[in-house]
Amino acid sequence: MRVLVTGPSGLIGSEIVSFFDTRAEAVVGIDNNMRADFFGIEGDTGWNLQRLRHTTRHFRHHDLDVRDRAGLTAVFVKTQLQGRAYRIFGYKGKRSGILSTATTSRL
Ligand SMILES: NC(=O)c1ccc[n+]([C@@H]2O[C@H](COP(=O)([O-])OP(=O)(O)OC[C@H]3O[C@@H](n4cnc5c(N)ncnc54)[C@H](O)[C@@H]3O)[C@@H](O)[C@H]2O)c1
Numbered sequence: 001m002r003v004l005v006t007g008p009s010g011l012i013g014s015e016i017v018s019f020f021d022t023r024a025e026a027v028v029g030i031d032n033n034m035r036a037d038f039f040g041i042e043g044d045t046g047w048n049l050q051r052l053r054h055t056t057r058h059f060r061h062h063d064l065d066v067r068d069r070a071g072l073t074a075v076f077v078k079t080q081l082q083g084r085a086y087r088i089f090g091y092k093g094k095r096s097g098i099l100s101t102a103t104t105s106r107l
Helices: 009-020 034-043 046-055 068-080 092-104
Strands: 002-006 026-030 059-061
Touching: 002 009, 009 026, 009 046, 026 068, 046 059
Parallel strands: 002 026, 026 059
Antiparallel strands: none
């Protein structure tokens, strides 16, 4: 199983990464630390990304905006996610990113 997590440096995404890291052959994360843009230094999730890098075995981070279709395509090809079946978990707030991700993965 290969897992794609959007927002892996955040509160929920980082827990999902930790959960799947012991269960999946690969955990692909896409996060551009947009939270720091929104909230300034107090909102920076870089510390959580560093923590995940030190505590996981199968997690690989990609610094990318989830709305970037061309960038997503490149990540999907590079990580061999393309052409596989996906179940998308998400919330309204990430709608454009989820749609972009789903379209890229040809759901
Ligand atoms: N935390 C909760 O209790 C809760 C409850 C209900 C719904 N939600 C929703 O779940 C989602 C995640 O919540 P959270 O608490 O983990 O948020 P969070 O702010 O802790 O994490 C979100 C992560 O997504 C990244 N991100 C934001 N925009 C991005 C973009 N365009 N491209 C790439 N990365 C981007 C941020 O940098 C951050 O690391 C949000 O949509 C939130 O509204 C959260």
